Amino acid sequence: MIKLLHAEKNGLRGVMTVPGDKSISHRALMFGAIADGVTEIENFLTSDDVLHTMGVFKNLGVEIWHEGTNVRITGQGINHFVKPEKPLDMGNSGTSTRLLMGLLSRLPFDMQLIGDQSLSKRPMKRVRQPLALMGAKISLSENETLPGTIHANDHLSGITYDMPIASAQVKSAILLAGMQAEGETKIIEKIASRDHTERMLRQFGGEITSKNGVITVSKQPKLIGQKISVPSDISSAAFFIVAGLITPNSKLTIKNVGINPTRDGVLQLLKRMGAEILITEITTSGEPLADITVHAQNLNGINITSRDIPSAVDELPIIALAATQATGDTVITGAEELRVKETDRIATVISELTKIGADIDALPDGMIIHGGTPLRVPEESALLDSHGDHRIGMMNAIAALITAGDVVLTGEDAISVSYPGFLEDLSRVMV
Missing domain, CATH: 3.65.10.10 (Enolpyruvate transferase domain)
Incomplete structure (x- = not known):
């Protein structure tokens, strides 16, 4: 008080x-973790939400050095993630939870997701449903909230998804899954939401198109570590x-x-x-x-x-x-x-x-x-x-x-x- x-x-x-920027700091960590080589981030936001994202990747075996507003990630690609020894704690971060539900939906081991009391009341069905159409296996509580589990999975398929609401978190979850899926993933946006995920994918060497409200992504080749100024x-x-x-x-x-x-x-x-x-x-x-x-x-x-x-x-x-x-x-x-x-x-x-x-x-x-x-x-x-x-x-x-x-x-x-x-x-x- x-x-x-x-x-x-x-x-x-x-x-x-x-x-x-919080949204960009989250995404820089995520792309750095799945890229090959070193990613250096400057002006990184050292807030509780973003530090929970960092903690998730450390628990998945990613080497991350952090001092002040500078971060260095030594990425080896998403296929080198290891099974975490404890639940992945999202704290109060809806961005961490929703984006990682997509990013981690094609790994060969189960991962439990937990959050604080506030986050555990926030809706996750809006992300689980389109990811399930792609083949992701995610279970949530009876109320479609955390705690939840991303189950082991070896296959995702591209979908065409007409966004019912404008949400960068839902869109990004689908794109991060679509980067690993067979075939094309198309997202139709009636109203544009923030496009940090699309911009950062291109910066890391990926390919994605956006035209007339339709965003298209396919399975990506190897992404390469970058220098990011937030x-x-x-x-x-x-x-x-x-x-x-x-x-x-x-x-x-x-x-x-x-x-x-x-x-x-x-x-x-x-x-x-x-x-x-x-x-x-x-x-x-x-x-x-x-x-x-x-x-x-x-x-x-x-x-x-x-x-x-x-x-x-x-x-x-x-x-x-x-x-x-x-x-x-x-x-x-x-x-x-x-x-x-x-x-x-x-x-x-x-x-x-x-x-x-x-x-x-x-x-x-x-x-x-x-x-x-x-x-x-x-x-x-x-x-x-x-x-x-x-x-x-x-x-x-x-x-x-x-x-x-x-x-x-x-x-x-x-x-x-x-x-x-x-x-x-x-x-x-x-x-």
Whole structure:
């Protein structure tokens, strides 16, 4: 339990760098582990989620050296994985679980998957079902959640799969299985989801095509170890971007942020709300990068629909906070996916922000945020809760900056799932 900071009159100011991208750090570990030769990763995110992915590969016999934000993987290909001596612990990481269900679905031994209490409530049927069509043998609990077992299997077949929802995790699980399957695997996306898996497969020497919403992959030849520079995570940067927009007298620059067009939804939504955001692009051969500069300014309410969700789903809690300070209402619909994140993020966003005066109505698939609401504690202090969800914990910390009165946060340890050092970085830009 900690007392959160309130912004001083001079606001937030400075130049900063947020940690490496979580999604890309996960995938760099995975591809490095199945490639031949050495993969070196710099600006690796040392968060709880990604370290659980690293632990899985160590348990599968992969040699991994790690110091600070640098990682070196000595890969020998997926056929050299060894049977783990204990269950593979996914911690709180849905990305680890869902992607590895696909990647490990053609190994000659059983592997048990376990997770923490929160992860063990999250749905895995959406991944198990298409993988089963490919021949994977995966059993889950009665509720289609962890714990589960990936059973020994020596054959996968390509399928054509029409994605019922936009999900990069489900798509990636199918692609990682399709890389090992006989015949072609085709995925049909009505709405594009983040494409880090496709980009990284190409970087490691693999072949994959994407045209008119159809992604096609076949059994891959040998992948080769690479040097990977992980961009700063736009999902982490989003908290400081919004903080700079809604905290009076602020001006912040966040360096080297990944602006992959399948991930930059938070920037597009904020621009639609009227935000002036300076994006200074950086020339790179990998993921697109930019320095992002924001200053305090007025925002307007907007409608956010299902087409906006895939590229901004992780940023919707902090967008909701921004909307409380906008002129007019912001209506979010088509965001059912928020209900099955680390928490029910529709419920927890509303629960926490209304404690400090926000006016928000719940919808089955989203919320209506009534803007222009000054945030203040109802009595001497307010006790906010992360609910064990890193993004809710960070949202609460940014909300406290502009809340009149003392705000205390419980469950702050959850923030380390994606951003160790977040509160320290926030204190550094307080003038």
